[in-house]
Structures are given as structure tokens and as C-alpha cells.
Amino acid sequence: GESVGLHLPTLSVQEGDNSIINCAYSNSASDYFIWYKQESGKGPQFIIDIRSNMDKRQGQRVTVLLNKTVKHLSLQIAATQPGDSAVYFCAENTGTASKLTFGTGTRLQVTL
Amino acid sequence: GAVVSQHPSWVICKSGTSVKIECRSLDFQATTMFWYRQFPKQSLMLMATSNEGSKATYEQGVEKDKFLINHASLTLSTLTVTSAHPEDSSFYICSAGTRTSGRPDTQYFGPGTRLTVL
Numbered sequence: 001g002e003s004v005g006l007h008l009p010t011l012s013v014q015e016g017d018n019s020i021i022n023c024a025y026s027n028s029a030s031d032y033f034i035w036y037k038q039e040s041g042k043g044p045q046f047i048i049d050i051r052s053n054m055d056k057r058q059g060q061r062v063t064v065l066l067n068k069t070v071k072h073l074s075l076q077i078a079a080t081q082p083g084d085s086a087v088y089f090c091a092e093n094t095g096t097a098s099k100l101t102f103g104t105g106t107r108l109q110v111t112l
Numbered sequence: 113g114a115v116v117s118q119h120p121s122w123v124i125c126k127s128g129t130s131v132k133i134e135c136r137s138l139d140f141q142a143t144t145m146f147w148y149r150q151f152p153k154q155s156l157m158l159m160a161t162s163n164e165g166s167k168a169t170y171e172q173g174v175e176k177d178k179f180l181i182n183h184a185s186l187t188l189s190t191l192t193v194t195s196a197h198p199e200d201s202s203f204y205i206c207s208a209g210t211r212t213s214g215r216p217d218t219q220y221f222g223p224g225t226r227l228t229v230l
Contacts, residue, residue, distance in 0.1 A: 008153055036221075043116075043205050043221035044156070089155060098144060098209055100219060102155045 008087060010107040019077040023090035023103045028071060032093035034100070035064060035075045037086045044089060047075070077108075085110045115139055116208045118222035125196055126230055132192045133225045135206030141186035142208035146219060147179075150203040162189055196229045203227075 013019045025033070031052040036044035050057045050064045050073075057064050063076040073090050087107050091100040115138040125131050135145060144163050148156040160181050162168035168181035180192040189208075193200055203226050207219040 041203075041224070041226070043118075043207075043224045046218075046220070049218075098219070099146075099158060099161060101158075104155050 008105050008107045010109060012109045012111060013080050014111050015080060015082060017080055019075075019080045019084070019108060021075045021077075021088050021106045021108065023073040023075075023106075025071050025073060025090065025092045025101075025103065027092060027094055027101070028068075030092035030094060030101075033064070033066060033073050034091045034093075035062075035073075036089045036091060036102075037084075038089060038105075039086045047088075080108075080110050082110045082112065084108060114210070114218075114220040116206065116220050116222040118204075118206055118225050120225060121223060122226040122228075124228045124230065127197050128195055130192055130194045131196055131227060132190055133204055133206075133227075135189045135191070135208065135222055137187045137208040137220070140208070140210055142189075142210060143186070144209040145183055145189040146207045146209065147181060147189075147191050148205045148207070150205060150224075152203075156205060159191075193227065196227070198229045201227055201229045 034049040035047040037047050038044045048059045048062050048064050050066050055066050061078045065074045087105045089105045090103040117136045119134045123131055146161050147159045149159050150156045158171050159174045160168045160170045162181050162183040164183050164186050170176045178194055183189040203224050205224040207221045209219045
């Protein structure tokens with residue numbers, strides 16, 4: 001669906017704590033999901049992806065969890081650092097020409 | 113690897129003029145390129161999908177005559193905003209896709225172009 005609203009949800013975490021960013025997706029037929037990080041004034045940066053035949057995938061300091069039953073995706077960042085401060089978007093592949101549909105985004109603020 | 117560039121990174125133009133934005137995949141050949149628009153504090157909205165040598169596919173509500181897309185090679189796509197107006201001011205981002213067999217295109221994003229129309 002469309003992204004509406006002028007205020008991004010914000011998650012504030014202390015440096016060193018773990019962060020969990022959540023995303024609800026809309027299309028039950030989506031079979032590929034990606035998390036992107038976007039810093040101010042820059043393009044999205046790939047973090048991690050997961051296909052629908054998996055429910056968990058780990059990367060370096062990041063873990064993505066997929067719950068297809070409730071159409072929910074989460075990104076866990078371990079030992080959050082100031083450099084992790086950014087807006088995080090989940091995106092789902094709709095299966096048509098590899099188009100991505102982006103979620104509304106969550107701003108992560110890391111406090112010292 | 114998988115670097116995508118955009119030029120210019122920012123542009124200011126007068127209302128009624130046209131602006132061209134370039135998107136290049138620097139170290140790979142892109143089967144597909146995508147153009148997005150992002151307004152402040154909002155998400156990315158897909159405008160169009162383009163494949164090399166064929167016409168772009170526009171999303172519903174995006175005027176193809178206003179946003180001209182040319183995809184002349186596997187490494188270059190251009191977006192031209194014709195007769196720009198202040199409401200076209202936005203952050204325009206392209207992505208280039210590489211296809212892995214049996215998987216959707218992996219999209220690599222450019223750094224974006226900030227367009228301000230006075």
C-alpha cells in the first residue's frame with residue numbers, strides 16, 4: 001500500500017543495546033524480503049534479505065525474522081552503534097518483474 | 113562491486129524547464145533499472161521499471177509524458193522530468209538490478225538526486 005504520513009516511527013536505543021525494528025507487509029504472495037538502511041540524503045543500502053521458505057537469516061550483527069502467518073518481518077541489530085542511526089525500510093518483492101514495495105520506514109536513533 | 117551512480121547529485125531549476133538525471137551501473141550490466149521518488153519523511157515510491165532497449169513500464173498515476181525514461185544500454189538509464197513544476201521537487205533514486213537464476217533481481221541503489229524546482 002502507499003506510504004502516508006509525515007512522521008516516521010522512531011526507535012531510540014542506547015549504544016550497545018540490541019535493536020528490533022518491525023515491519024508488517026501486505027501481500028501474502030510476496031516471497032522475497034529485503035531490509036535497507038537509508039542515511040540522510042543518500043540512497044538505500046542493502047542490509048540483509050530472506051526468502052519466504054526461511055524464517056530466520058543471520059548476517060554480521062543483524063538477524064532477520066520472517067513470520068508468514070501474521071505477515072511480519074523484523075530486523076534485529078546486535079550491539080547497536082552510533083553508525084547504525086538511519087531510517088530502515090523493509091521491502092517485499094511482489095513477484096512481478098522484480099518490483100519492490102517499500103514499507104513506511106522506521107528511524108533508528110542511537111543515543112550515547 | 114555492484115556500484116550505481118547518479119548524476120547530478122542535486123539540481124535546482126526554474127519552473128517549466130526540463131531536467132535529465134542519469135543512472136549508471138559502474139561495474140556490472142543491469143538487466144533492469146528502476147526509478148523511485150521519495151518525498152521528505154516518506155518511503156520510496158516506484159515510478160517506473162525499464163529494461164534495456166524497450167519502453168519503460170510506468171506505475172499507476174505516473175505520467176509517462178512528464179517523466180521520460182530512456183534505457184539505451186545495460187549500464188545507463190536516464191530520467192527526464194519535463195516542464196518541471198515545484199510539486200516535482202523530490203529525491204529521485206534509481207536502482208539497477210542483476211538477475212540471479214531463479215531469484216528476483218537484486219537491486220542496487222544509486223545515491224539519489226535532489227531536485228528542487230523554483
